[in-house]
Amino acid sequence: MSNNVAKTDSTASGIGPVEGTPLYSVDNPAPVIEPPRKRTKKTGRATRGNFELYAWLFMRLSGVVLVVLVIGHLLVQLVLDGGVSKISFAFVAGRWASPFWQVWDLLMLWLAMLHGTIGLRTIINDYAERANTRVWLKGLLYTATVFTILLGTLVIFTFDPNIR
Amino acid sequence: MWSWVAHRVTGVLIFFFLFVHVLDTALVRVSPEAYDEVVATYKTPLVALLEYGLVAAILFHALNGLRVIAVDFWSKGTRYQKQMLWAVVGVWVVLMIGALYPVLGHAAAEVFGS
Numbered sequence: 167m168s169n170n171v172a173k174t175d176s177t178a179s180g181i182g183p184v185e186g187t188p189l190y191s192v193d194n195p196a197p198v199i200e201p202p203r204k205r206t207k208k209t210g211r212a213t214r215g216n217f218e219l220y221a222w223l224f225m226r227l228s229g230v231v232l233v234v235l236v237i238g239h240l241l242v243q244l245v246l247d248g249g250v251s252k253i254s255f256a257f258v259a260g261r262w263a264s265p266f267w268q269v270w271d272l273l274m275l276w277l278a279m280l281h282g283t284i285g286l287r288t289i290i291n292d293y294a295e296r297a298n299t300r301v302w303l304k305g306l307l308y309t310a311t312v313f314t315i316l317l318g319t320l321v322i323f324t325f326d327p328n329i330r
Numbered sequence: 331m332w333s334w335v336a337h338r339v340t341g342v343l344i345f346f347f348l349f350v351h352v353l354d355t356a357l358v359r360v361s362p363e364a365y366d367e368v369v370a371t372y373k374t375p376l377v378a379l380l381e382y383g384l385v386a387a388i389l390f391h392a393l394n395g396l397r398v399i400a401v402d403f404w405s406k407g408t409r410y411q412k413q414m415l416w417a418v419v420g421v422w423v424v425l426m427i428g429a430l431y432p433v434l435g436h437a438a439a440e441v442f443g444s
Contacts, residue, residue, distance in 0.1 A: 226399050233392045245432040255362035282345035318352045
């Protein structure tokens with residue numbers, strides 16, 4: 167058959183001996199040519215799923231809740247009952263004696279930290295032009311975020327009004 | 331454009347304060363004295379001025395954030411975005427005047443004598 171001819175004579179040149187004869191067959195397959203922009207193990211996934219959408223949505227949902235939580239917080243701490251002058255360890259102890267304010271502060275801590283972290287992530291992505299700079303800044307950001315959320319959560323849960 | 335810039339700037343400022351604020355509050359786990367000492371700096375006139383600035387940043391970020399949400403989710407949001415910006419500025423000015431005495435009153439009393 168003609169594939170025998172192609173195998174012996176024309177594999178290197180790629181031109182068949184007779185016009186119209188198939189060059190390659192099951193026994194003599196064509197060489198595999200990689201697509202120029204084929205994704206490899208190093209290029210990462212093609213998409214990040216819907217992460218950016220969820221981040222965008224989270225900013226709006228947490229934003230609405232934070233408006234209530236933070237402005238309430240400002241009223242209690244800076245405006246009502248003498249403003250900042252009344253704040254002391256005793257005042258904090260009085261507030262955290264109530265689960266209501268514990269939940270309020272915990273929710274505010276988590277939402278504000280995540281809201282701020284996603285916001286700063288956007289800003290880093292926008293202004294840090296070198297890929298390395300972005301990686302380092304975001305690494306620093308996420309480290310600080312995890313540390314602060316854990317510290318704040320620990321403080322709220324382990325608060326001891328009779329520490330001394 | 332400028333509301334967008336201001337939203338970013340105020341957001342970053344608030345976020346940096348948040349770090350400091352969680353750290354200073356964490357002092358309640360050290361001792362009542364350590365906490366009261368650091369809170370005492372919050373009561374000085376200079377820091378009171380910074381607090382007024384913080385309130386300004388938070389109120390703008392909150393009000394303009396609600397405007398951004400309205401632009402994104404309200405069908406007529408883009409059409410009224412400029413009017414909403416003026417509403418944001420108006421409410422912000424009113425609230426900032428309202429915050430003047432509660433936030434800065436004690437500082438003024440200390441600086442100028444009551």
